Amino acid sequence: MTLTLYPAIDLKDGACVRLQRGEMDQATVFQRGPAAQAAYWESVGFLHLHVVDLNGAFAGRPVNVEAVRDILSATKNPVQLGGGIRSLAAVEAWLSEGVSRVILGSVAAKNPALVREAAQKFPGRIVVGIDARGGMVATEGWAETSDIAAAELAARLEDSGVAAIIFTDIARDGMKTGLNLAETEALAARVNLPVIASGGVASLDDILLLRAAAARVPNLAGTIIGRALYDGSLDAAAALAAC
Numbered sequence: 001m002t003l004t005l006y007p008a009i010d011l012k013d014g015a016c017v018r019l020q021r022g023e024m025d026q027a028t029v030f031q032r033g034p035a036a037q038a039a040y041w042e043s044v045g046f047l048h049l050h051v052v053d054l055n056g057a058f059a060g061r062p063v064n065v066e067a068v069r070d071i072l073s074a075t076k077n078p079v080q081l082g083g084g085i086r087s088l089a090a091v092e093a094w095l096s097e098g099v100s101r102v103i104l105g106s107v108a109a110k111n112p113a114l115v116r117e118a119a120q121k122f123p124g125r126i127v128v129g130i131d132a133r134g135g136m137v138a139t140e141g142w143a144e145t146s147d148i149a150a151a152e153l154a155a156r157l158e159d160s161g162v163a164a165i166i167f168t169d170i171a172r173d174g175m176k177t178g179l180n181l182a183e184t185e186a187l188a189a190r191v192n193l194p195v196i197a198s199g200g201v202a203s204l205d206d207i208l209l210l211r212a213a214a215a216r217v218p219n220l221a222g223t224i225i226g227r228a229l230y231d232g233s234l235d236a237a238a239a240l241a242a243c
Contacts, residue, residue: 003211003243004222006050006080006196007041007229007236009034009071011064013055018227019173024054030230034067035074042075044236049079050224056084057105062094072098082129082166086111091118095125101163105129106139109146109153112160119161127196128157131168135183138170151187154195164194164221172200176228179206185217194221201225203234207242 010017012024016034032040038049051071055063061084062068072079081094082103091102101124108115108128119126131138132150139146154165167187169180177200188195197210201223214220222243228234 003207003214003220004048004196005046005207005239005243006048006222006224007046008050008052008224008226009037009041010052010054010226011067011083014064014067017054018230019054024058028227028230033070034064035070038071038075038077038079041236042077045240046236047077049075049077051079051081052103053081053083057082058084060084060086060106062090068094068099069097080127082127086114088114088118088121091122091126095122101125101127103127103129103166105131108157109137109139109148112157115157115162116160119163123161124163126162127164127166128154128160128162129166129168130154130187131170132183133170150183151190154187154191154193158191158193162193164196165191166196166198166224168198168224169200173198173226176200176202176233178202179210179223181209181213184220185213188217188220192219194219196222196224198224201228201234203228204238204242207234207239211242 016030016037018028053064078100080101081099086107130150133145137146137148179197179200184197
């Protein structure tokens, strides 16, 4: 069994940052710029990259365009990108720029027909990001909470043709309190799609627990890692070896 690890680069005002629970005023800015950070994650052995345009998520349109382009130029690794991508034109534009997979978040809850259209037009290249607060889907950069349960939205989109689902527990994001494996497993059990866990990875123990969970629910495909890698509480080499 192999889990895929996605080091995260979150972009705010052109810088590489980490947030706590998605709060923009809780941003920690890291020394390396986005392009240098992308090159670094490749150099230590990661094979994928997860990038989020935080400003774009709030604005509803791409904002950190130049930073994303710099990242694409700095790494050969496939990049999955989310944040403010709300139209088929935006999806197509990013894929033509060299993004490997586009993540559709808010629009998945508000306009599932667009998700289906994009997935059919670009097979294997559309991922749905389901971000949950108290089990309910949050949208608009996590500023709004809907009345749709995360697992229910996943089930609705199972036959849409998307390549994977990223499930984020907002309460744990950036907090290093461990993955919410109970909810992640429950969601993964509802669908026949790869599910990527996100929010709360703190140490190697979380990777090992995810591996154990993947033995029970085989479509648990990997995890996104942010703050724990940046502050050194999770060693990149050890995490990769565990997968």
